[in-house]
Amino acid sequence: MSWDPATAAPVNEDHPVVVVGGGPVGMTAAAALAAHGLPVVLVELSPEPRPDWRASTFHAATLELLESIDITGQMHAEGLVVPTYQFRDRRDGLIAEFDFGLLADETRFPYRLQLNQQHLVRMLAERLDRDEHVRLRFGTRLTGLRITADGARLQLAGPDGDTELDASYVIGADGPRSAVRNALGVAFDGFTYPERFAITSTSVDLQELLPDLGHVNYVADPQEWLFILRTPESWRVVWPVPGSLTDEQASDPDRLQRQLQRVAPYAAGYPVIDHQVYGVHQRVAGAFRVGPVLLAGDAAHINSPIGGVGLNSGIHDAMDGARRLVRIAGGDADADAELDAYDRVRRTVAVEYVQADTQRNTDRLRETDDGVRRQHQEDMRAIAADPERARAYIRRVSLLESVQRFGIGRPPAELGAEVR
Structure with a gap:
């Protein structure tokens, strides 16, 4: 039936x-x-x-x-x-910073x-x-x-x-x-990605160790890219876990400490307040x-x-x-x-x-070809330097573009032919 x-x-x-x-x-x-x-x-x-x-x-x-x-x-x-958020390179540092304030005339929440x-x-x-x-x-x-x-x-x-x-x-x-x-x-x-992702949270303030770090950072690197962000409770660092490691090996406290020390040296040792390893699809x-x-x-x-x-x-x-x-x-x-x-x-x-x-x-974060990596850096710098291109880029990543294009719950009669 x-x-x-x-x-x-x-x-x-x-x-x-x-x-x-x-x-x-x-x-x-x-x-x-x-x-x-x-x-x-x-x-x-x-x-x-x-x-x-x-x-x-x-x-x-x-x-x-x-x-x-x-x-x-x-x-x-x-x-x-x-x-704001930053696009960085693990070798070259800050590449570009994007300001959600460019959307202040479009949304009550430009951040x-x-x-x-x-x-x-x-x-x-x-x-x-x-x-x-x-x-x-x-x-x-x-x-x-x-x-x-x-x-x-x-x-x-x-x-x-x-x-x-x-x-x-x-x-x-x-x-x-x-x-x-x-x-x-x-x-x-x-x-399914061949690598899993590890997400580790620490109470150490990474901005005190890396003063030019933003609150949200995408860090490119051909061997081990990073995603670093601040939340009210902690700083969180995401990195790839090779397929050769088990979840237990990837979560070993000594390995976590080595990983975090590579982000920024901290002599006292990083307290880990949460850690997860998960598959990505x-x-x-x-x-x-x-x-x-x-x-x-x-x-x-x-x-x-x-x-x-x-x-x-x-x-x-x-x-x-x-x-x-x-x-x-x-x-x-x-x-x-x-x-x-x-x-x-x-x-x-x-x-x-x-x-x-x-x-x-x-x-973009895990690209291994050096020429392509350099081109990504140039592209990101060029977008960030041009207010109109940066505005369009931020509009898309904040999902405002998709909502403006399709609406949320828009009645069927109002939808255009572009919706498949």
Whole structure:
């Protein structure tokens, strides 16, 4: 039996919108839906809000969207405003600095806000826990999903045992190993990088050791590139882990200390307050929508973290899908057209912006050909020196360009033919 928009169940307590995944994307989707009074059930495998340190950058376009659910004030109270970032070379030092202030006449947020993603998750979980429109089901696993004529039926295993839940619509925001995507049989094509990435956090102030260092730094090097950034809690350093090393070897305290000492000598020794090793992929789901089910965030697309757009584009997915579901629930929209528009818009953005830019950023950092490396340096210097080119570059990396081009939740009739 397949879903039919003509017989779709209305969004109500008996058929809520079910969000699978309680990370920043799922929490954002639930908050956006609840803000319009829609009943929501959020299903999350972890027994409590997840303490994942991985992503920490919120760009201008994302902050504008999050402002609509009234969370940006709390984020700014805990976060760190970073108006510039640097492109550096490990041998040659500073190559170019880019100033988000060039966008001051286009956005209320002409900067990056550095805030570890678990804080947004915590903030939204606390709010949703008090919201009468939302049921939070932590410690609950999705064991099956079947599309029905009027929506979807989910099989769940949790503290209350095995249960079933009927949904009008489903948003799968349950990460790269998405149970929702797998249940739908949607392909997740792409590739996995041969190296893994290590992310290490320390309380040592790297700017005291390297005074010309920015708060956000992309450092090119043919042997071992770096990504160095400041968050409110710590300085974080990302570097590649060769495939010949196990996770245990890559996490050896002596090796971590050697790696950090190569960034900047520190006689007292670096305290390590968090460390993770993880695989990195460039993959996009073959479809972002199947019947009444949408895929969002890492369930729909995963990418290199170089550029800080994975979390941001996932939040854009969540807001785009939520706006469409709000219109559908209000009876003012063609459900099939809205969900198809979500699929086309968000997949186009994932391919043309997220995948393309993060791959380019990563390749630039790890380039081994000296001539190509020098050309990259010249290109970056030339862009930074030209205000108009720098403005266009910053507009793209902050995701303002993709939002201006496609909108977020823009009605199908308003979308141009450029959306595939």
